Amino acid sequence: MNVPADSNLESTMTNENQPADTGAHSSVVLPSKPLVIIEPSGKWSALKLSDIWHYRDLLYILTMRDIRVRYKQTVLGAAWAVIQPLFTMLIFSLFFGRLAGVPSDGVPYPLFAYAGLLPWTFFSNAISNSGNSLVGNSNLITKVYFPRLIIPIASVASGLLDFAIAFVLLVILMFYYGVGLSINLLMLPVLIGMTALFATGVGALLSALNVKYRDIRYALPFFVQLGLFVTPIIYPSSLVPEKWRWLLMINPLAAQIEGYRSAFFGRPFDWPALAISLVLTIVIVVYAGYSFRRMERSFADLI
Amino acid sequence: MGPIIRAQGVGKKFRIGAAPEGYSTIRESLIKAARKPFERVKGNATDANLDFWALRDISFDIFPGDVVGIVGRNGAGKSTLLKVLSRITEPTTGRVELYGRIGSLLEVGTGFHPELTGRENIYMNGSILGMRRSQIDTHFDEIVDFSGVERFLDTPLKRFSSGMQLRLAFAVAAHLDPEILVIDEVLAVGDAEFQKKCLNKMNDVSRSGRTVLFVSHNTQALIALCSKGILLRDGLSVCEGDIQTVLAEYLGNDKNAETVWERGNAGEADIYFESVSVELRGEQPKLELVVESSLRVNRKFNDAFIAVDILDSGGSYLMQAVPRALPFISYSAGRPTLTTITKIELPPLIPGRYQISCWIGSHFTETIDWVREVAAFEIATSPSPERTFQHSPDRGFCVPVSTVEIK
Numbered sequence: 001m002n003v004p005a006d007s008n009l010e011s012t013m014t015n016e017n018q019p020a021d022t023g024a025h026s027s028v029v030l031p032s033k034p035l036v037i038i039e040p041s042g043k044w045s046a047l048k049l050s051d052i053w054h055y056r057d058l059l060y061i062l063t064m065r066d067i068r069v070r071y072k073q074t075v076l077g078a079a080w081a082v083i084q085p086l087f088t089m090l091i092f093s094l095f096f097g098r099l100a101g102v103p104s105d106g107v108p109y110p111l112f113a114y115a116g117l118l119p120w121t122f123f124s125n126a127i128s129n130s131g132n133s134l135v136g137n138s139n140l141i142t143k144v145y146f147p148r149l150i151i152p153i154a155s156v157a158s159g160l161l162d163f164a165i166a167f168v169l170l171v172i173l174m175f176y177y178g179v180g181l182s183i184n185l186l187m188l189p190v191l192i193g194m195t196a197l198f199a200t201g202v203g204a205l206l207s208a209l210n211v212k213y214r215d216i217r218y219a220l221p222f223f224v225q226l227g228l229f230v231t232p233i234i235y236p237s238s239l240v241p242e243k244w245r246w247l248l249m250i251n252p253l254a255a256q257i258e259g260y261r262s263a264f265f266g267r268p269f270d271w272p273a274l275a276i277s278l279v280l281t282i283v284i285v286v287y288a289g290y291s292f293r294r295m296e297r298s299f300a301d302l303i
Numbered sequence: 304m305g306p307i308i309r310a311q312g313v314g315k316k317f318r319i320g321a322a323p324e325g326y327s328t329i330r331e332s333l334i335k336a337a338r339k340p341f342e343r344v345k346g347n348a349t350d351a352n353l354d355f356w357a358l359r360d361i362s363f364d365i366f367p368g369d370v371v372g373i374v375g376r377n378g379a380g381k382s383t384l385l386k387v388l389s390r391i392t393e394p395t396t397g398r399v400e401l402y403g404r405i406g407s408l409l410e411v412g413t414g415f416h417p418e419l420t421g422r423e424n425i426y427m428n429g430s431i432l433g434m435r436r437s438q439i440d441t442h443f444d445e446i447v448d449f450s451g452v453e454r455f456l457d458t459p460l461k462r463f464s465s466g467m468q469l470r471l472a473f474a475v476a477a478h479l480d481p482e483i484l485v486i487d488e489v490l491a492v493g494d495a496e497f498q499k500k501c502l503n504k505m506n507d508v509s510r511s512g513r514t515v516l517f518v519s520h521n522t523q524a525l526i527a528l529c530s531k532g533i534l535l536r537d538g539l540s541v542c543e544g545d546i547q548t549v550l551a552e553y554l555g556n557d558k559n560a561e562t563v564w565e566r567g568n569a570g571e572a573d574i575y576f577e578s579v580s581v582e583l584r585g586e587q588p589k590l591e592l593v594v595e596s597s598l599r600v601n602r603k604f605n606d607a608f609i610a611v612d613i614l615d616s617g618g619s620y621l622m623q624a625v626p627r628a629l630p631f632i633s634y635s636a637g638r639p640t641l642t643t644i645t646k647i648e649l650p651p652l653i654p655g656r657y658q659i660s661c662w663i664g665s666h667f668t669e670t671i672d673w674v675r676e677v678a679a680f681e682i683a684t685s686p687s688p689e690r691t692f693q694h695s696p697d698r699g700f701c702v703p704v705s706t707v708e709i710k
Contacts, residue, residue, distance in 0.1 A: 030305055030367065034400035038390055058430045065416060065427060072418045143413045144431055145390035297393040300386065301317065 045293045051147045059150045059157070066129070066158035081162035082169050085117040092117075096234050105236045107265055108177045115264045116233035116257050118170055119191070122163040123199050123253060124224045130155035130203025131220050134211050138303040148296045149289070152204040156196055163192070170264065182266030191259050194281055198252055201285035208295040211303050232257055252277040252284070305402065306364035307483060307514050308388070313397035315358040315383050315538075357383040359538045361397070365516070365531075367482070370509040372529035372546050373518045374553045379535040381518045382487060385409060388516065389485050403482030403514065406433050410487070412472030417461035421452055421471060424460050428475045442478040449500075450474035477504045483514045502527065502693060522550060522683050523654050523693045554681055564677040573604035574632075575672040577640070579661050581680050588651035588686035588704055594678075595644050596661055598632075605665035606631035611645055612660040618676060621657070621700050622650075632663070651686030651702045653694035 052059070071077040089110055096102040097109030104112035130152035134141065137151050174181070210216035228234070231253050240248050248254045255270065255277035262269045358380045365371055373381050386392045388399060389407030414431035415424050425446055429439040439446075447453050450471045455463060463471070486505075505528055509515055519525055525532070525546060532549030534542035542552045565578040577597045584591045594611050608631060611624045624647045632641070660675040685694060686702045694702070 030307060030402045034309075034402050035404065036390070036399075036401040038387065038394060038399040038401070040394055040396065057436045061426055061430045061436070065419065065423070068423065069416060069418045139410075140414055140431060142391065143410045144407060144433075146431065146433070300392040 041297055044290060045297075047289050047293060048147065052149055052153075055146050055150055058146055059154055062150060062154035063157040066154055067161055070158070078162075078165055081165040085114060085121045085166050086169060088117050088121075089114040092234055102235050103239060105238060105261070105267075107179065107261075111173050111177050111179065112236070112261070113234065114170055114173055115261050116231075118163070118166050119195050119257055119260050120228065120231065120233050120253075121166065122159050123195055124227065125162065126156040126159045126196070126199035127203045127206060128220055128224060129159065130199070131206035131210055131216060133203070134207040134299065135214075135217070135303065141303055142300050148299060149204060149292055152207045153200055156200045156203055159199075160192075160196065174264065179265060184263045184266050184269070187259065187263045187269065191256055191263060194259075194278060195253070195256055197285055198256070198281045201281065201288040204292045205284075205288040208292045208299075211295070211299050227251075227253070230254075236261075249273050249276060250280075252280040304366065307367045307369075307402045308363075308365040308516075309400045309402075310364075310388075311362050311398050313358055313361040313384075313387060313394045313399060314356060315380075315387060315392070316395040317355045317357055356538050358387065358394070361535075361538075361540050363533060363540065363543060365514060367403070367514055368509075368512045369531050370515045370517065370529045372525040372532045372549070373516060373535065374520075374525065374532060374549060375535035380538040381535055382409070383538075384535065385485050385487050385516065385518060401483065404433075405483040405485060406479045406481030407485040408432070408476050408479070408487065409485070411469055411476070415460055415468065415472065418459055420459055421456045421463070424471065425475055428472060429478075432476065432479055433481065434479065438480075446474045446478050449477060449504075473501055477501070477508075481513075483516070484508065485516045487518045488520065499693070520656075522554070522681070523685075525550060527693065550683070554683055561679040564674070566674070570599065570601070570672060572672040573602050574598050574600045574607065574634075574663060576661055576663070576674045576677075579659070579674065579677050581659060581678045583680055583682070587682070587684050587688070588702075590649040590652070590682065592647040592649050592659075592680065593644060594647065594659060594661065595642065597640060597642050598663065599640050600634065600638065603634045604671060605669075606633050607663050607665045607671055608632065609643055609645060610662040610664075611647060612662065613647075613649075614658045614660065614676060615696065615700065616656040616658065616679070618658065651704055652682050653696070653700055653702060654682050654685055655694075655696065655700075656681045 071080060074080065076083065092113045093110040097104065097113065102109070107115075133151045133155040134148065140146075140151075141148065171181075206216055206220065230248070230251055232239075232248065237245060237248055237254060237258055255273035258270060259274050259277075261267065361380075361384065373384065375381050383392070385407065386409070387394045388401075389405060389409065391407070391409075412428060414427050416427060419427060425443065426436065426439055429446075430436065434442075447456065450467075450473070452463070452467050452471050455467065460468060460471075502524065505515070505517075509528060515528075517525070517529060529546040532542075532544065532546040532553075533540055534549045534553050542549050562582065563578070563580040566576060570576070575598065577599045579594065579596045582593045582595075584593055592613075596609070609626060611626075612620060613622050613624070614620055624645065626645055632643070656679055658676045658679045660673065661677065662670065662673045664670045664673075686704075
């Protein structure tokens, strides 16, 4: 090592800390192919789900963070997970069930409404949280690499706990109204999976758009509000005339909500509607995934 | 052996100016889309003017075990290069091949959440930096030990002092073990003792055969840690090689731009500074700072004298040189400009960047012209030749020549 005379102040440190020659590192074995190639990507890029799997620990930790942080410094804590659907149910029961006399397919209206509100609350919170998740985590996006899809996915996943808590109240309500559990409940995990998948697709797409178009932040609450009415939550889908019911089923969530009710109340499932809903959900998720990957590359520059 | 990082023609373009791509609304996009065909017809494609190349055609090979310092002035593209290498942002052109796992440390404590406890934040930060949970489990005790915050592990981070947060963050970062480590100016924080701890840790890292890319303005740290260097200037790589050569080029040329100042417009004062330049002469600990200033006369002025302030890079006063007032600078008709050369014997200053301000006045309380923080000079070497430990401004800027006698 050649150390000029005028900088010998650090020479002792320099000499002992730097490799005498690169031969000292011949023990390092490099792979013959690069582990990572960084280059401008084309218009569409691969989904790279393996990348997300590789970062599953981060997904877990971000989900736990969202759960832990959500009810920090609140007095009621996780009770909020129940309060939101419960009070909405009470208001709906009064105005729609009692005063407006909306039918409820033979189930007591409060139970009927709560069974719809339970998955709806999960879905609407999931898309609101994940829609704002990328912008809310801009400090991570500009400072470190990881598959960005993890952020909206974690937001959806953290809502599952609220769903579980609110589900306990549903079971209590069912006992109160004397509605027994049925074998149909076995479909519940499938339904939850479908709703979570749909929420992830919508949430990921919105979160990516939100990075560039901050309009999303304002449009989201408004669309969530509209969603409540175009989904059979207040009313049963049987209220819609047969002729127009297909229109309702364009909304993948509609069949899912009816599916939840069938699962809870032991009624037969509308399999064709559920199948259409599943296909639509998958189409949306795949489209959202590819769009997200395409927009992802400019996140750090735009956010 | 092949390189662990191979960059070929890497470029990064940003859009700046009138049409920022940052915050946009759908409305703006719609308007833009509607206007686009007309703009093409008009043919005034001003788009190219808004392009800014933060990096241009950067190519280099870095070999395993290299500790590379990336130097350059602010805005030269150092941080952008690190962001491209750590896959945060995508290059516009070119290609980088990485033959090892990369970990980047562009900020201390990325992902720290104030509501989470110290323990939770260790897991949070660790996994964000790319550690597996099992890895964090293994290193957990070492991390806690290194940070020295074990008593607060179950306290929310928001109750931590900023120093404690920093130590915790660095402790996690120090236990990363990627084959390539990318570090941006993180040593610039923390107290002297902690900096020393970090430098030692960095030494261990570089000795362990890991490849490190390190951006810093701290010449001392660069000399101490790096074997090679890359000098960036306006997005171009202008010099590559061993760190001494690169630093010499950097300090010799890039800093020179700061050693000369010129006033762009005409001054209002009776007599005013038109240009100031500084030059360091001699060797530590007896450096001489030569400040040359050209003054232009507007009208008759009172007998005046000059003073030169020396400030640290943050703008805090360190000292003021008031040359012997005689002879006064006096007005004489038909002499519109004059030049002064001020020679200042510098005390033994620690390495770093210093700024100067120039003042001219007729009394101490009567300022005629005062140009503040106009030029800068860089001291690269320590005043104490045998010293091996890095200097820190926390211990003062001056290291007086001292001797000890033992009786």
